[in-house]
Amino acid sequence: AQSVTQLGSHVSVSEGALVLLRCNYSSSVPPYLFWYVQYPNQGLQLLLKYTSAATLVKGINGFEAEFKKSETSFHLTKPSAHMSDAAEYFCAVSDTAGFKTIFGAGTRLFVKA
Amino acid sequence: SAVISQKPSRDICQRGTSLTIQCQVDSQVTMMFWYRQQPGQSLTLIATANQGSEATYESGFVIDKFPISRPNLTFSTLTVSNMSPEDSSIYLCSVDLGTNEKLFFGSGTQLSVL
Numbered sequence: 001a002q003s004v005t006q007l008g009s010h011v012s013v014s015e016g017a018l019v020l021l022r023c024n025y026s027s028s029v030p031p032y033l034f035w036y037v038q039y040p041n042q043g044l045q046l047l048l049k050y051t052s053a054a055t056l057v058k059g060i061n062g063f064e065a066e067f068k069k070s071e072t073s074f075h076l077t078k079p080s081a082h083m084s085d086a087a088e089y090f091c092a093v094s095d096t097a098g099f100k101t102i103f104g105a106g107t108r109l110f111v112k113a
Numbered sequence: 114s115a116v117i118s119q120k121p122s123r124d125i126c127q128r129g130t131s132l133t134i135q136c137q138v139d140s141q142v143t144m145m146f147w148y149r150q151q152p153g154q155s156l157t158l159i160a161t162a163n164q165g166s167e168a169t170y171e172s173g174f175v176i177d178k179f180p181i182s183r184p185n186l187t188f189s190t191l192t193v194s195n196m197s198p199e200d201s202s203i204y205l206c207s208v209d210l211g212t213n214e215k216l217f218f219g220s221g222t223q224l225s226v227l
Contacts, residue, residue, distance in 0.1 A: 046215045090155060101216055103156040
């Protein structure tokens with residue numbers, strides 16, 4: 001069975017600082033990995049996805065994530081946080097067969113001025 | 114891409130009643146998924162609905178409580194039966210276009226049970 005663990009339910013950074021949101025996965029088959037963002041009172045938007053091509057994936061709004069098979073990780077980073085990045089971030093995993101997507105518990109990012 | 118229409122967008126219901134949520138997609142899709150997002154929490158998959166077969170439920174969810182219909186490739190319904198306040202949540206319909214690129218989500222149904 002697949003699962004996703006997001007380390008840290010809340011992360012707080014200063015504006016301009018590095019953003020690092022951690023995600024570890026468990027999958028018995030090569031995984032498809034995703035990061036979604038949910039702004040307050042809005043639906044989910046896809047930030048980026050890993051589908052077995054390049055291990056470093058670039059997404060929207062300056063975010064990127066690196067797939068590390070040896071560490072079963074898919075951490076999300078952004079070099080410089082902006083106030084508008086404050087939101088809930090969800091890591092998700094799906095397999096190549098059932099297309100069923102499992103979401104992590106989410107990490108709420110706070111950005112301080 | 115896919116455009117998903119979900120209704121109702123919100124409802125307030127009495128304990129013990131049932132609510133049926135509709136999900137309409139603007140293209141034919143094989144798989145539709147129903148998620149629940151309880152206040153302040155992540156998305157939990159309720160079931161996968163394939164056209165022409167019984168829905169597949171995740172652990173902790175049963176057909177008697179959450180019956181699902183999938184009459185064709187563009188439509189599905191989820192019923193929340195015999196509701197209790199613990200069922201208060203946002204219910205989301207989503208589809209995968211078969212390329213595993215990403216999930217498309219409906220706007221959600223915010224359910225409050227009194």
